[in-house]
Amino acid sequence: MGDAVREGDAQAFAELTDRHRRELQVHCYRMLGSFDDAEDLVQETFLRAWRRRETFQGRSTVRAWLYRIATNACLDFLDRRHRQPRPLVVPTVSRAAKPGRTSLPQVEVPWLQPYPDRLLDPAAPSDGEPDTALVAKETIELAFLAAIQHLPSRQRAVLILRDVLGWPAADTAALLDGTVAAVNSALQRARATLRQHLPRRRMEWSTTTDPSHEERAVLQRYVEATERGDLTALAALLSEDARFTMPPEPTWYEGRAAIVECWAPALVGPAGGKDWCHVPIRANRQPAVAGYVREPGRARYRALGLDVLRIEGGEIVEVTAFPPRVFAAFGLPLTR
Known part of the structure; x- marks a missing residue:
């Protein structure tokens, strides 16, 4: 790492380690499922690295050394919090499950937060370090993040290191102070656990990082229908078995009719008549939109929520709505 760093040169330490900040934040986010917690754990990682700078002996890269510290910081955090996905409130279901279809477990991950795409590129090392692929959709999408929260913490770390980051079993075992047999x-x-919690068509999803023309078109129609308060147009965009969730609220709606019924009061009911404004964004490599509403007689729009869409075959199959407190991570104001 260099004598200057070991002797306490803070500037040299920052120059050597800051290049890995983005990818370490993504790593912590995958481990924890929370953007806010990931930010805190990255800071904890660099604090631990500074305090333990003498322990770097040069037998591995600085990147691998930092990943070891970050992973263990996340494991310590998870050991303290004992987080477990919990059952959702019984929903309003608009249809019976289709024959032969196995529904996903109806659980919630209340700490789940979206991750801004603007922070995903570049999330790779440089300046002589091994290249890391751009963060692909299948490794950062909300469904994947929610699914891996069901794994015990060490299993989660192994799966991320091996299947997402592509680390060899021996390197993973060394990072976790375990054996190759235990890692495998x-x-x-x-x-096996992950397969039980992923959507049935998940393995067919694209691994690209850019939004498709189809996704952009569906998002635009979603925005236009919402701003018009057009429930018929919104229903036409949803798949028959679409799902709507609102973490951290323990409520979910399944089925086109149930979702439209849930949305109706805000659009055309007694609380309707509002003026809507939407800002298209990207979150977790998925199309998303930040919604603002202006009450009658008010001069400014206020933040209402951030919707992240999962789109398959030209239909919205899932909408995950987050409260305004996530706007700051996207650089969005609370009023317009």
Whole structure:
């Protein structure tokens, strides 16, 4: 790492480690599912690294050394919090499950938060470090983040290091102070659990990072229908078995009719008649929109929520709505 760093040169330490900040934040976010917690744990990682700078002996890269510290910081955090996904409130269901279709477990991850796409590129090392692929959709989308929260913390770490980051089993075992056999066993268990919590068509999703023309078109129609208060147009955009969730609220709606019924009061009911404004954004490699509303007689729009859409075959199959407190991460104001 250099004598200057070991002797306490803070500027040299920052120059050497800051280049990895983005990818370490993504790593912590995958481990924790929370943008706010990931930011805190990155700061904890660099604080631990500074305090333990003498422990870097040069047998691995600085990047691998920092990943070890970040992973263990996340494991310590998870050991303290004991977070577990919890059952959702019984929803209003507009249809019976289709024969032969296995529904996903109806649970919520109340700490789940979206991640701004603007922070995903670049999230890779440079200046002589091994190249890291751009953060692909399948490794950062909300459905994947929610699914891995069901894994025990060490299994989660193994799955991320092995299947997402592509680390060899030996390197993963060294990072976790375990054996290759234990890592391979944990990986198999993690994969089996993950399959139970991912949407049925998840393995067919694109691994690209850019929004498709189809996604952009559907998002635009979603915005226009919402601003018009057009429930018929919104219903036409939703798949028959679409799902709507609102973390951290323990409520969900499944099915086109149930979702439209939930949305109706805000658009055309007694609380309707509002003036809507939407800002298209990207979150977790998915189309998203920040919604603002202006009450009658008011001069300014206020933030209402941020919707992240999952789109398959030209239909919206899932809408995850987050409260205004996530706007800051996207550089969005609370009023317009």
